Amino acid sequence: MTIPSRIAVDAMGGDEGIAVMLAGAARARRRFDGMEFILVGDEARIRDGLKAHPNLAAACEIVHAAEVVAADAKPSQAIRRAKTTSMGIAIDLVKQGRAGAAVSSGNTGALMAMAKLSLRTMAGIDRPALAALLPSLGANDTVMLDLGANTEVDERNLVQFAVMGAAYARTALDLARPRVALLNIGTEEMKGTDSIRDAAAQLRAAKHLPLEFTGFIEGNRLSRGDVDVIVCDGFSGNIALKTAEGTARFVADLLRRAFSSSLRSKLGFLISKPATELLRHHLDPNNHNGAVFLGLNGIVVKSHGGANEVGVDTAIGFAAKMVRDELTRRIAEDLGNFEAKAA
Secondary structure, eight states, rough: OOOEEEEEEEEEOSSOOOHHHHHHHHHHHHHSSEEEEEEEEOHHHHHGGGOOOOOOOOOTEEOOSBBBBTTTHHHHHHHHTTTTTTHHHHHHHHTTTTTTTTEEOHHHHHHHHHHHHHBBBBBTSSSOOEEEEESSSSSSSSEESSSSSSSOOHHHHHHHHHHHHHHHHHHSSOSSSSSEEESSSSTTTSSOOHHHHHHHHHHHHTTTTTSEEEEEEOGGGGGGGGEEEEEEHHHHHHHHHHHHEEEHHHHHHHHHHHTTTHHHHHHHHHHHHHHHHHHHHHHHGGGOOOOOOEEEESSSEOTTTTTHHHHHHHHHHHHHHHEEETTHHHHHHHHHHHHHHHH
């Protein structure tokens, strides 16, 4: 597959460090023809790690960074070291236009703060939002936002999140008119806060946008595949995401325990292994890895700190696809059309 792009990778971020970040980038390089990288971090350690990945070494530039943002660093502390840390330099490369996107597995709060300060929010966007893909029973994954960037929002923010989420779904999922819903405590029109109901009214009236607003969705249907984009405030979204992840782990652990409880269960496991492998693949977070900060003048993707090389590859692939499909431009056009119609 050809996705010509140049991605800045924070090679020092993540729980596993350089080895996994380089292995993931090398995997992405093999999947996508023409992809190039700027690897940011300790130059000596990166060069040593590249010995195992000659294909990546031939398609990358190294930018040295003297420092790394610690996993427990406060955003305010990280911002003060933006010019010397691998994370901050990777984001700045996007601002300079030297890279189409930045990918980091580091501290989420620091990444958000640095990206917002360096790239700034797009015209017409009040607050950026964190969006990710969740596995579903439908024909495609489901986009969900906000997942923690904004704990309190109003109806204007929710409408902007819906527009950005729909543009992201059109890019990441190749959907012409994504189905969009607001997360709520019920599906009836009178349910929820004033902000949620007011946002719903505005989205119902926005017939000219390339999205289909379907109303409200409850938490117990997040994974059903009934909609393509789920919109909520960051507080609710973060809780919903972690609850879904915890439930997936619970089911996997329960199956593992059940299949190892007796000789008959072990035999049953061997018979059902193809089905359980399919379940494991579908629920593996590495196959859905990569949350993007929507609403900034540039693309920044957050890879899960514990992602393996498959997960890093997935995040890089998402970043490159968003660059190729001009996600930022799409968001600006959709938001401009919405505001023009509303006026």
